[in-house]
Amino acid sequence: MRIASFNINGIKARLPRLKEWLEETRPTVACLQEIKTQDEGFPADEFEEMGYKAIWHGQKSFNGVAILSDGTAPEEVRRGLGVDGPKEGEGEQSRYIEADVNGVRIVNLYLPNGNPQPGPKFDYKLEWMAALRERLQELLASEQPTVVVGDFNVIPRDNDVWSVKAMAGDALMQPESREAYTRILNDGWTDALGLLNPRGGVWTYWDYQAGAWQRDHGFRIDHLLLSPQTADRLVSAGVDREYRGREKASDHTPVWVEIRD
């Protein structure tokens, strides 16, 4: 099965591009982030017509995640990690959804950006990462085949960014962000794209500003994490880089991992 992750930056603005990508690459499971719509605005019918069944966890204006599955409905297990947003009394943001598809546990997440740092948004990012680690430890203990995907908003290594200097002050590559990510990996998860690209230079995001795409000024923040049970079944993983160059593109491009059935 092939599991893909795509931060689409608005499902309404991106719908034609999204359907095109689904038709052209036909992933078994497609995990979406930043759908930027409330639950009632999610275009489930559009995906049903293409043979995809979906679950989603929306929110007004920002954030929001969804899981699409080819043919079979994802069996939702959990939504949310129970971490309130950084503003007083705002409650929880829609950043986490978890489901079973064909015996594989799928975790789809949109990790907080954390800028500006230091500050409450950065504290929120680290708090969220600590809660994520706890949940992922439970999943490791269950020994169920599990794949964790999404926009982690963490640049893991210096060779995962076009310029260390330009990004040095960014929340995405602060030592605290990287350490929190490494702690999760060290519990037993395999970063599929990192493993297959040890020398780096593979980007999943290019800013809309400053001609970043044309200059190839990008970085790797969309990740595919495999539990030991799915790491043993790893066939390949990659980045659908070409979609970043199309009209009305998201600033992220899709990533995917294939595991043996």
Next chain:
DNA sequence: ATGACCAGTCTAACTGGA
């Protein structure tokens, strides 16, 4: 060398992104 975007929202500047 410098500046440069985009989506969503209480449709005009805001917030938020990374």
